[in-house]
Amino acid sequence: MTQQPAYGNTAKVLHWMIVLLLAAQFAIGWLMPDIQPGAPPGSAMTLHIAIGLIILMLIILRFAWRLFHPVAPANTLPRWQRLLSESVHWLLYGLVVATAMTGWFFASFRGWHLSPLVGVPLPMLTAPDSIAGRLVGGWHQAAGFGLLIAIGIHVAAAFIHAFVFRDRIMQRMLPRA
Ligand code: HEM
């Protein structure tokens, strides 16, 4: 498929929606009260789960959009920077999915029957209290931490391009002037 020279509006809107939702999601994840054994999810947890599922849907949509609307890497970048940025982008897609899916496992492991989005019941990914649920769900915190590191590298690179190299990489993801 022919690669476009620049990101289109759909790719940009999806990118920035995911950024905003992830910022809210991390804040809720850290601030929400600890789970009490056997207790149903409270309102902060229900919100966390709903936002997490929206992020999961948007990242899958963004990835599908990318498959059918591929964008060429900036031709001003040296080869090593193209490879590194592509790798970090893949890592970001993978870690967002991994964080959301491990959270979903954790919720199923707790035995929560959820319908956080417009009343649609969420399938259980594992039986309550299962060993697989404990194991995979237990990775949620680590996956979220890994995602945070990858985001840190990605954002630092974007700002280095904007303020140190002063090239037009950042503009690629901003609205067209
Ligand atoms: C990409 C999206 C997500 C991010 C960035 C995220 C992030 C976080 C963070 C930072 C925490 C706090 C961990 C800590 O104790 O330090 C957390 C906890 C939790 N999240 Fe998520 N989450 C996401 C999606 C989900 C989803 C989709 C679900 C369920 C369907 C979920 C269920 C949970 C549960 C049950 C906890 C409590 C786990 C515990 O106490 O160890 N999360 N999440």
Ligand code: HEM
């Ligand atoms: C302040 C925060 C952020 C800034 C300034 C930023 C900036 C950018 C820029 C400038 C690009 C285009 C790079 C290029 O030339 O190809 C980009 C792409 C990308 N960003 Fe971000 N970003 C931010 C946060 C995030 C976050 C939180 C994620 C997490 C999912 C993310 C995921 C991606 C991905 C996956 C791409 C590649 C898009 C593709 O080609 O499929 N970004 N970002």
